[in-house]
Amino acid sequence: MGLISTGHLDLATRFAALALATPAQGDAASVGLLQDDLAVILGEMTQAVTGLPAHPLQIVDVSDLARRPVHVLRLGLATLPRFDPSTPPAVPPSARWDGHPTKPARATDSTAVWKGLVVAAAIATQGIRTQARHLTSAQRWAVLGNVAAVAEVLAVTRSDLLTQTGAAGRSGGKARRAAAALAVEAREVARLAGDPNLAEGRAWMPPRPGRGVVPVGALEAVPAAVVNMGRLLARGDASITDVLAVTRVLAQTSRAAAAALNAAGSSDPAMATTLSEHADVLARAVTSERANLASLVPGSMLVLAQGRELGAAALPRLQAVATRPTQSRAVMPAVLGYAGALAGVTFALQEATAQVTREHGVAVHDRSDDAPYPWRPAHTADLVPFQVSMETATAIARRATAAAHDGAPGMVAERPRHDASVLLRDALIRRQRALRPDTPARAALTAELDPAGRAGQAIGA
Incomplete structure (x- = not known):
């Protein structure tokens, strides 16, 4: 300033x-x-x-x-x-x-x-x-x-x-x-x-000017891209299809980040374990629900574009350095920055799911024998298992964020x-x-x- x-x-x-x-x-x-x-x-x-x-x-x-x-x-x-x-x-x-x-x-x-x-x-x-x-x-x-x-x-x-x-x-x-x-x-x-040290999920996340998409040209841009994803989800125009797509990308990114930590020989093995748990919970949630849920609203092009940046640009780079210990140690600040931003974006996913459900923007696959149509508007109870998984993932992400802040005090924005x-x-x-x-x-x-x-x-x- x-x-x-x-x-x-x-x-x-x-x-x-x-x-x-x-x-x-x-x-x-x-x-x-x-x-x-x-x-x-x-x-x-x-x-x-x-x-x-x-x-x-x-x-x-x-x-x-x-x-x-x-x-x-x-x-x-x-x-x-x-x-x-x-x-x-x-x-x-x-x-x-x-x-x-x-x-x-x-x-x-x-x-x-x-x-x-x-x-x-x-x-x-x-x-x-x-x-x-x-x-x-x-x-x-x-x-x-x-x-x-x-x-x-x-x-x-x-x-x-x-x-x-x-x-x-x-x-x-x-x-x-x-x-x-x-x-x-x-x-x-x-x-x-x-x-x-307060997580910014329930308060306010400083918006990027223009509220656009953060390009990921290098792994150093991953934390900013993840934070921007949380901001885009908080706008309230994401569909359940967007939420599922972003959840899948985050699961893959967390798993790749955990692999990079293990390859670098991190002094804090608990961080890699926490990221792996986060990836497993998100992956199970997407696997169990992606065939049962569909969207009744258009969705957000910005959320999808930011998800593509993470999935197509950040994820391959993380997976590549995970096999090279020297490069993994070099990108540790970016990996810790990703862990530090994980709580906000996971909570934003949880809130986006709740909002699109309240606004009747979700359809659920009705597999009952007497169903007149294969799809029907979803009720809140239909998404309880998915919401429980997202709450669990948010709790795990907060542990990762707290550990990242404690482990890298120079990176925390005081x-x-x-x-x-x-x-x-x-x-x-x-x-x-x-x-x-x-x-x-x-x-x-x-x-x-x-x-x-x-x-x-x-x-x-």
């Missing part, structure tokens, strides 16, 4: 820590407008890093906080109600942000603190947007951790401001619930961003934690202990909030 983006992101976290300790005084309306600006900027920064757009009309439930926390945070920022919905901004952002301090020490009041925070976040967003395609996974998670911390500051201070101004009625209660939900969402993303971020999180913890925002009274987190278009008006004057 560029020095400008990093510096202004750290500056924003320092301003946020000061804003948390500085109660709004004087013109509460000005602070509210600046908070509206910050919500829009943080949403744009999240979208620049992750590629996740906001869908304000989408219903979001509490279960989504565990399954897609970054997506829920993006939606919560986009749908946070404006401080004063009845009064649109009278001046453009350049006028609202005029006179901002360049350092936290130069802020004289709460309005100046929020001006400095908004300007620092805006400059960081511009830099991140231009550098997004070059960011590594560690850098993306570092940005998300800062965004989550600042978003929590925004949520708790918005709740304080609403209490201070005595916002009442339906709109006041709605705004308080939105702020409380945003605080919960931000804390979950901050927790994920602070855990470098998420850096800057001093400013640590100080801000400590301040947030102290704030949570002293006074927590109102907890959501309903299961829905952001289902009934205002559309993103209204939030966008905060900086559209």
Whole structure:
């Protein structure tokens, strides 16, 4: 990440820590407008890093906080109600942000603190947007951790401001619930961003720009191709035929990777054993179900194309080096990188199977004597054996991923934690202990909030 983006992101976290300790005084309306600006900027920064757009009309439930926390945070920022919905901004952002301090020490009041925070976040967003395609996974998670911390500051201070101004009625209660939900969402993303060993299957996987296919011209590209396969499967348009094809390719690749480890004389024979177990479970699942399942939906061309890259380019290379100990030792980083990415793509296969089944996109071969047709739409119970196999494979893959991270610490993308971020999180913890925002009274987190278009008006004057 560029020095400008990093510096202004750290500056924003320092301003946020000061804003948390500085109660709004004087013109509460000005602070509210600046908070509206910050919500829009943080949403744009999240979208620049992750590629996740906001869908304000989408219903979001509490279960989504565990399954897609970054997506829920993006939606919560986009749908946070404006401080004063009845009064649109009278001046453009350049006028609202005029006179901002360049350092936290130069802020004289709460309005100046929020001006400095908004300007620092805006400059960081511009830099991140231009550098997004070059960011590594560690850098993306570092940005998300800062965004989550600042978003929590925004949520708790918005709740304080609403209490201070005595916002009442339906709109006041709605705004308080939105702020409380945003605080919960931000804390979950901050927790994920602070855990470098957490598997990314249930959270969010940084997307490759363009979401295309990663070519495998050498074995060094295999980890990136496997990670990209997980991203493509997570898009939700893969058919059961795609899932079976990718499962077969992964089984063959895991077996070839295990053979390469054995040929290299790895000091950790458990890794090769784990990869062999992973290959066996996937192979049994495909063998038992490929003649019984058919697709009722078109499927994803990108998933198939990425599967061809793995099966036609990566697999033959792995099988070739498995017979040459010297070459096997030379490609150990790529093999360990494959093992490190295995948990995410296997979990993505499991989720893709569940989704296509829920959407009635699978047909099962009906072999009963009284069946009027040879094929019928599949029920959830028809795919229970396959799903059990995929769950077992996911558990095995997580063991392989953990072993790969432990065995090659230099290859693990650690998420850096800057001093400013640590100080801000400590301040947030102290704030949570002293006074927590109102907890959501309903299961829905952001289902009934205002559309993103209204939030966008905060900086559209």
